[in-house]
Amino acid sequence: MAKDLKIALVQTSLAWEDPERNRNRFSKKLKEISEDVDLVILPEMFTTGFTMNPRNIHISEGQKTLDWMKAECAKKEIALVGSLPFYENDRYTNRLFFVHPDGTFDYYDKRHTFTLAGENEVYGSGAVKLIVDYKGFKICPMICYDLRFPVWSRNTEDYDVLIYVANWPKPRVNAWDALLKARAIENMAYCIGVNRIGTDGLNHEYSGNSATYDTLGDLMVHSQDDETLSVVLSKEHIVSNRGKLKFLEDRDKFTLLG
Known part of the structure; x- marks a missing residue:
């Protein structure tokens, strides 16, 4: 078990509705x-x-990006996670891929689509919560608006890390900080939020504020401007705090109906 x-x-500005340009940008960031x-x-x-016009983008771009993720994972011997518009079975989803170093992958379709x-x-x-086992850690990845719905993210699986990838706009960034x-x-659990920066094609501004909090809610890393942040998560931190503070044992039991 990894310690x-x-x-x-990685938080950066994004080229509007331009997958190839963004893939190239992130290849440089990874390098x-x-x-x-x-x-x-x-x-x-x-x-x-955060486009509401995925039909402006060729339907093959989703698979191209998944193939790109696999190639980058193999090259760097890392795992990659992020979401993209994905077309399958005659519909689009905001689909998060968790790609492992060997090219295998798990995916999660955003549960709470942003009605605003x-x-x-x-x-x-989506309707299925994802828990990924990776290097001795149980990881629960979610997407942006999911952050506002604590029942969906409730730790009934004893996961270790909760991840939110986002395009969370600057005017509501205080809510982002507080909810993470x-x-x-x-x-x-560790809670990680990765947002973008810059201005999108609809002139919405994003201020980053990507961050990591530990199991007690203490801030480990946070930045508005740095495009790459690093953090080390400790398995012992999780085991020790849950052993001393058995709050999860008192959690309510419930079943989601829809």
Whole structure:
């Protein structure tokens, strides 16, 4: 069982609805990561920005990006996680891929589509929570608006790490900061949020604020401007705190109905 998990958080501006340009951008970002890492986290819709017009992009781009992720994972011997518009079975989803170093992958379709932007009218909603086993850590990846719904992220699986990839706009970034911390505390898990920076094609501004909180809600790393952040997660930190503070044993039992 791994004692530590080394993670890089990559927040950057995104070229609007231009997958090839964004893939090239992230290839350069990955190449610039000089230290050894186990996992690199990219933002939500990292190849397009938060577009509600996925039909502006050829349907083959989703598979091209998945193939790119596999190639980068093999090259760097890392895992990669991020979401993108993906077309399958006659519908689009905001799909997160967790790609392992050997090219195998898990995926999660965003449960809570962002109705304020009409995402629910364009993208299908997922219904299955994902838990990934990676290097001795149980990881639960989610997407942006999911952060506002604590029941969906409730730690009933004893996961170790909760990840949110996002395009979370600057005017509501205080909520982003507060909710990331809350999710860490209530689930006694590391909570990582990776946002983007810059301005998108609709003139929405993003201020980054990517961050990592530990199981007690203490801030480990945070930045508005740095495009790459690194953090080391400790398995012993999780085991020790859950052993002393058995809050998860008192959690409510429930069943989601829909």
